Each structure stands twice: as C-alpha cells, then as structure tokens.
Amino acid sequence: MLNSNRVNRGSAGGSAGRGGRSLTVQRNALESNEVIAKKNKAIFGRAFVMNFLSSPGSGKTSLLESIAPVLKSEGLRAAVIEGDVETDLDKQRIDNLGIPAYQIITNGTCHLDAKMVNGSLGNLDIKDADVIFIENVGNLVCPTSFNLGEDMKVVVLSITEGDDKPLKYPAAFYKSKVMVINKMDLLPVLDSDIAKIKENALSINKDLIIFETSCKKKPDGGVGNKGIEDLVSFIKEKVKLKAEEFRKIGGNMYF
Numbered sequence: 227m228l229n230s231n232r233v234n235r236g237s238a239g240g241s242a243g244r245g246g247r248s249l250t251v252q253r254n255a256l257e258s259n260e261v262i263a264k265k266n267k268a269i270f271g272r273a274f275v276m277n278f279l280s281s282p283g284s285g286k287t288s289l290l291e292s293i294a295p296v297l298k299s300e301g302l303r304a305a306v307i308e309g310d311v312e313t314d315l316d317k318q319r320i321d322n323l324g325i326p327a328y329q330i331i332t333n334g335t336c337h338l339d340a341k342m343v344n345g346s347l348g349n350l351d352i353k354d355a356d357v358i359f360i361e362n363v364g365n366l367v368c369p370t371s372f373n374l375g376e377d378m379k380v381v382v383l384s385i386t387e388g389d390d391k392p393l394k395y396p397a398a399f400y401k402s403k404v405m406v407i408n409k410m411d412l413l414p415v416l417d418s419d420i421a422k423i424k425e426n427a428l429s430i431n432k433d434l435i436i437f438e439t440s441c442k443k444k445p446d447g448g449v450g451n452k453g454i455e456d457l458v459s460f461i462k463e464k465v466k467l468k469a470e471e472f473r474k475i476g477g478n479m480y481f
C-alpha cells in the first residue's frame with residue numbers, strides 16, 4: 227500500500243557520474259559521523275540519551291519543560307542539548323527550569339550531527355547526568371540520517387499535523403523507538419484520527435512505543451496528565467536499565 231503512494235522523482239544527482247560522486251561523499255560523511263557518534267556514546271557514559279525529532283512546533287521543548295522538572299523533583303539529573311538553526315530561545319526555556327543546557331546553533335543546517343554534539347559536550351556538565359535530552363532541529367527528514375550516539379530516537383507528532391505524516395516521513399518513524407502523540411488536549415476541536423495516526427505509524431514500525439501527551443498547562447501551572455506521567459515512568463525505567471548495564475560492563479563497553 228505504501229508503494230502505491232510513492233512518487234518516483236528519479237535521481238537527485240543529475241548525470242549518473244555526478245550522482246555517483248555525491249553518493250560517495252554522503253557515504254563518507256555518514257561513516258565519519260558514525261565514528262564520532264561512538265565517541266559520544268562513550269562520553270555519555272551511564273546517562274540515558276534521547277534524541278527528539280519532530281516538525282517545528284510539535285512540542286519538543288514543551289515536552290522537555292513538562293518532563294525534566296518532574297525527573298528533577300525525583301532526584302534524577304537531566305541535561306539538555308538544544309539544536310536550532312538560528313536562536314537560543316529553546317535553551318532559555320530550559321535555563322528557566324534550572325536544568326543544565328547547551329545550545330547548538332547550526333547556522334541553517336537542517337539537522338544535528340555527531341560532531342556538533344561532540345563539540346557541545348565540553349561545554350555542558352554531564353558528568354553526573356542520569357538522562358540527556360537532545361532536541362534536534364525541527365524537521366522530519368534530515369535528522370533521521372545522523373546517529374548522535376543516543377540510546378533512542380523519539381519522534382513527536384502533534385495531532386494538528388495530520389494522520390498521514392508517518393507515511394510521508396517514514397524514516398523518522400522507522401528509526402525511532404518511541405512516538406509521542408502530542409497536543410491531545412486539542413482533540414475536541416480537531417478532526418484528528420488518533421487511531422489512524424497509530425495505524426500508519428505502526429505500519430512503518432510495528433515496535434513503536436506510543437505515548438499520548440498534552441503539555442498544556444493547567445490553571446495551577448502543572449502539566450500532569452497520564453501521557454506525561456507514563457512517559458516519565460518509561461524514562462525512569464530506561465535510566466535505571468542503562469545505569470545497570472553500564473555498571474555490569476564496568477563502563478568499558480563503548481570504548
């Protein structure tokens with residue numbers, strides 16, 4: 227069914243020769259990215275690392291604002307690496323939570339790569355971090371190609387975006403372990419078909435773990451809802467498992 231929706235746009239490389247050269251350059255870039263990603267993984271150590279992907283505005287930063295303070299209140303240490311093409315506005319939001327954050331400004335590049343993240347690690351105190359969140363640049367295409375050394379990619383899709391997006395941007399859903407369906411509070415005023423979003427996403431990746439969240443603040447300022455609570459529990463469990471695994475192998479596995 228998926229193939230019938232695909233449009234064949236031919237080679238992006240022009241002539242076969244130029245296309246071949248460009249593919250070689252791309253492959254080399256991805257191979258050297260893998261080498262640095264492995265180094266990042268070693269530096270991350272026992273911290274559990276989540277790489278958040280989504281379209282701009284799906285709620286990546288809002289999710290971090292909802293989750294990180296809860297983790298902090300439960301004694302877990304979080305750190306955030308922000309990726310943005312132009313500004314440090316998202317870092318400012320994380321700073322307001324009193325959580326260590328570093329902003330990578332890509333100057334127009336549409337994704338984070340392992341080298342950019344590696345460069346950030348000397349500027350962010352992650353020595354005692356239990357969990358590190360990476361907010362990637364907002365789009366569902368380029369960030370999917372780059373391993374940053376994370377433990378998992380998390381794709382965020384807000385219900386305003388349409389149930390066809392998993393089919394249109396399959397790599398983001400195929401490469402992620404978790405999908406967060408955000409802005410669930412808007413359901414009463416939208417025609418979003420949550421069952422269809424899930425069906426489409428699971429047709430791309432049958433193992434996706436799905437959370438339904440709302441980051442909308444309550445009158446008391448809190449954002450507690452079952453989706454956020456479930457996501458926090460999931461992260462806590464992963465933090466625990468990663469630390470155990472790290473202890474078991476004496477911290478040497480990734481070197």
Ligand SMILES: Nc1nc2c(ncn2[C@@H]2O[C@H](COP(=O)(O)OP(=O)(O)O)[C@@H](O)[C@H]2O)c(=O)[nH]1
Pocket residue numbers: 280281282283284285286287288289364408409410411412439440441442
């Ligand atoms: N109603 C509603 N608005 C949300 C929710 N999550 C985020 N937003 C709003 O969506 C906009 C974009 O959110 P942001 O976290 O900056 O998205 P990002 O670009 O993915 O980091 C902001 O105005 C948020 O307040 C949600 O769950 N419900």
Ligand SMILES: [Mg+2]
Pocket residue numbers: 286287288316361
């Ligand atoms: Mg953001």
